[in-house]
Amino acid sequence: MPTETDEFKHESLQDCESIVKYLSAISDGFQNGQLMLANGDDREMVIRPTGLLKLDLKARRKDGRIKLSVKVSWKEQGPQEEIDATPLTIAHGND
Amino acid sequence: MPYRAEVDENLRFLILEVRGQIEGSQRLLQKPGSISVESFSARDDYIDNLKGVIESKSFSQIFHVTDSDKSTVDLMKSVLTITSNLERIADHAVNIVGQTQHYHDPSFITRYDVAPLYNEIYAAIDLIYDTTFSRDIKSALKICRSEFAIDDLYREAFQRILEQLRDGKNTEDLLTTIFIFRYLERIGDSLLNIGEAVISAAVGEKLKIHQYRALEETLHDLQITAPLSDFALKSIWETRSGCRIARIENKNGGELSRSAIFKEGRLKKLQEERDNIGRWQQLMPGLPPQVFGFQRMGENGLLLLEYCAGRTIKELLLNGTKAEIRSSLTRLTDTLRTIWLKTRKPIRSNANHFAQLLSRMEDVHKVHPHYNQYPGDQIGAVEAHSLNRLVEKAIPIESTLDASFTVFIHGDLNVDNVIYDGVEDRVHFIDLHRSTETDFVQDVAVFIVSIFRLFVDDPQVRTRLDAAATAFYEFARDFAREQGDPTFDARLTLGLIRSFVTSTRFELEEEFAKAMYLRAIFLLEKMLGHEGRPWEDFAVPRQALVH
Numbered sequence: 001m002p003t004e005t006d007e008f009k010h011e012s013l014q015d016c017e018s019i020v021k022y023l024s025a026i027s028d029g030f031q032n033g034q035l036m037l038a039n040g041d042d043r044e045m046v047i048r049p050t051g052l053l054k055l056d057l058k059a060r061r062k063d064g065r066i067k068l069s070v071k072v073s074w075k076e077q078g079p080q081e082e083i084d085a086t087p088l089t090i091a092h093g094n095d
Numbered sequence: 096m097p098y099r100a101e102v103d104e105n106l107r108f109l110i111l112e113v114r115g116q117i118e119g120s121q122r123l124l125q126k127p128g129s130i131s132v133e134s135f136s137a138r139d140d141y142i143d144n145l146k147g148v149i150e151s152k153s154f155s156q157i158f159h160v161t162d163s164d165k166s167t168v169d170l171m172k173s174v175l176t177i178t179s180n181l182e183r184i185a186d187h188a189v190n191i192v193g194q195t196q197h198y199h200d201p202s203f204i205t206r207y208d209v210a211p212l213y214n215e216i217y218a219a220i221d222l223i224y225d226t227t228f229s230r231d232i233k234s235a236l237k238i239c240r241s242e243f244a245i246d247d248l249y250r251e252a253f254q255r256i257l258e259q260l261r262d263g264k265n266t267e268d269l270l271t272t273i274f275i276f277r278y279l280e281r282i283g284d285s286l287l288n289i290g291e292a293v294i295s296a297a298v299g300e301k302l303k304i305h306q307y308r309a310l311e312e313t314l315h316d317l318q319i320t321a322p323l324s325d326f327a328l329k330s331i332w333e334t335r336s337g338c339r340i341a342r343i344e345n346k347n348g349g350e351l352s353r354s355a356i357f358k359e360g361r362l363k364k365l366q367e368e369r370d371n372i373g374r375w376q377q378l379m380p381g382l383p384p385q386v387f388g389f390q391r392m393g394e395n396g397l398l399l400l401e402y403c404a405g406r407t408i409k410e411l412l413l414n415g416t417k418a419e420i421r422s423s424l425t426r427l428t429d430t431l432r433t434i435w436l437k438t439r440k441p442i443r444s445n446a447n448h449f450a451q452l453l454s455r456m457e458d459v460h461k462v463h464p465h466y467n468q469y470p471g472d473q474i475g476a477v478e479a480h481s482l483n484r485l486v487e488k489a490i491p492i493e494s495t496l497d498a499s500f501t502v503f504i505h506g507d508l509n510v511d512n513v514i515y516d517g518v519e520d521r522v523h524f525i526d527l528h529r530s531t532e533t534d535f536v537q538d539v540a541v542f543i544v545s546i547f548r549l550f551v552d553d554p555q556v557r558t559r560l561d562a563a564a565t566a567f568y569e570f571a572r573d574f575a576r577e578q579g580d581p582t583f584d585a586r587l588t589l590g591l592i593r594s595f596v597t598s599t600r601f602e603l604e605e606e607f608a609k610a611m612y613l614r615a616i617f618l619l620e621k622m623l624g625h626e627g628r629p630w631e632d633f634a635v636p637r638q639a640l641v642h
Contacts, residue, residue: 050638051638052614052617052636052638052639054613057474075642
């Protein structure tokens, strides 16, 4: 059984053809509302994009090298909120 | 040593010294050459010293005064104001003496009668010492009034000198004379500050004389005869709308059984508020505060209102229990439903959210100038437009989205402007100068965004706020459905865009402001993306209502 982890990191070299596979996988994750990330067989992280997603896109050219970073952040709908999750309903008036 | 004992003697000396300087200047005006100018400067140094001593004694005492000792703090403030104004008066006396050096004909000034002006000044100065400690408002008012008498005398002299200037003779000596009278007139200004400082200490609130008079008249009209010093003025705050608000309470629990709020601000705005309150009162008695009195003061007005008991929705959301929040929101939504149904008229209307947004853009850009500099981005085939561009594109959408009925709306229904009285289980609406007949989504959007913009760190409180915003949205949506209003979500989205953008002008915290600004852009893009399909099918993205 893989254990749940809160951090995941991946580094590799790709070319323009192969990188598309990765980007599509990420894209599919957003489409399906779920993306599984794993290091080896034992460490796994599942993220579920939901609600408003903050997108930070940065590109930088320096000394002949280009860096493009794509950052997506969002607030997780976690179990922690369920403590107070009986929704605040407003009783209907009798007017 | 008590504060008074500490400064008593210094203040007494300071007053005597200042009086001495003024007397000296008068003697010099009436008998040119009778006193040396150097002796004036020496005494002026002594006055500066005395002022410094009183200030340092006051500042060192400030650290020993507890909050409960408010009256000592009030006294200290007034002593400091009085001291600095006395020093200024002495400076004016020195300046008068300095002016006499410019005369070609040193006896020129004797052609003018300066005695009446000086007599007013002496009479006022002689009241200062006793009044400071007795906090006697009557004497303080006498000090204030000396300024008006001095002003009149100055104007007379000024007119006379102006006429003489037309002859073209003695021009330079006439100008010197104007300067001298001008310094005497400025002594009057300082005396007014002194009188006002005493009044402030007496009523525990910084009050200008014209406000004091209006307040006094209003209380008089209410047949309240107790002196104003029996009332405590509390919790003064400046509102964003530019009104000054203070609360008045009768210290002795006497004739004014209820506390009152007095609001000072632009006449037109307060008149509107008074008229709207009348309208609300007819609709639902007790919903708005009662109007106790109204006074004009030139371009300003003063409105004396009932102080509504209870807590604001904002305070309840932040500090109340879940049950309290639930009952306050239930009462609020019931009240809104009743009013909406009662005032519903089948008249098409448009809240013109974009016009409202554009009229406030300048203020938004003042606080966040970079919003205006963002030109829009392009990422491959995707274009991300600037807010301005998106608004431009969305304006035609708004014009096709009229509401099919109007209701009487609050006009600024934010969480600060609704008070819930838990004892009576009722709500009060305050700050009603914008009430009007229009699309009800305007109040709904303002209320939801006012919850969003409450800044809290505690995630549990945030969850509660988000739940309240969602519940309020659902209430309004249900009302819309019941009324057969299919474009509610689309119109509400326009209102949310407007409120998110305009709220950034009150938010200096950059990240927080950005959260609202980006939400507005997100909602605009959603609307533009929907264009071409029926607006009845548009649903407000719920996640944009919450954090």
